Amino acid sequence: MFDGIRQYYQELIPKLSDEEWLQLENRLVIESYPKGSLVCREGENCKGVYYIHKGLARLYYTVDGREICTGFAKEGEYLSEYDSFLTQSPASQSMDVLEDTIIINLPYEKMQDLYRNYPIYNQAGRKIAEGLFILISRYNTRLLTLSPEDRYQYIIDNQYHLIQRVPQYMLASFIGISPEHLSRIRKKMIR
Structure with missing residues (x-):
């Protein structure tokens, strides 16, 4: 179950030791969602960063009853309402699944514990944030140009x-x- 996410982290931080990986693995939570389920609801705190093990998820705003899609994640990718997750404040977007989906969740408190006790995960978090920034920047550029x-x-x-x-x-x-x-x-x- 964790082979894909382990490979993801080993590509991010090649010096990741077996002990450091085990510390992450012990904090991960496997969650299953049937097609159409909400993982994170607008107005509620987003409780995790979600690695898609199997399936497809979508992130979207609701404006005047209309859904405006801002992103998708498939197998081997992360998705979260990052603003809400990082600030632990109400989400401005919702996240649902478009297929039966298995997610590997790293809850906020467990991630903070990793950051405090295993500095290598600060490096991983920074690389994930940088990748997300690049993805959003490129999406916005395409949308505008x-x-x-x-x-x-x-x-x-x-x-x-x-x-x-x-x-x-x-x-x-x-x-x-x-x-x-x-x-x-x-x-x-x-x-």
């Missing part, structure tokens, strides 16, 4: 699994357009 057609092409080229696993209306929201507009783009690209 690319046309909707180019944003969709980016997903085809770099995140094709989303096209296969995510409903079209969620993809449209992620790209920042209406489902009808995405349908027109797809028809134009097929020609």
Whole structure:
């Protein structure tokens, strides 16, 4: 069960010892969520950082009853409402699962304990935060500078699994357009 997440951490911090890994492993919590379940609800504190062992999760805002998707995570990736998790304040986004999903959760208090007692995890946390910053920065740049057609092409080229696993209306929201507009783009690209 922990092979994928162990490999993830060993790539982040190659000098991770067996003892340091064991300390992390002992703090991890395995959670199962059926398709459609909420992992983190807007307005509640996000209780963990979630490594997706199996399945697919989505992060989204709700504005005037409309869901605005800001991210997805599949097997081997992390997802969390990081602002809420790090500040232990109410989340501004919700996180749900789009398929039956198994998550490996590192709860806040257990992560803080690792930071206090095993400095190598401060390095891992920094690298994860840096990776998240780069991901968000690139997403924002694409959203602000690319046309909707180019944003969709980016997903085809770099995140094709989303096209296969995510409903079209969620993809449209992620790209920042209406489902009808995405349908027109797809028809134009097929020609």
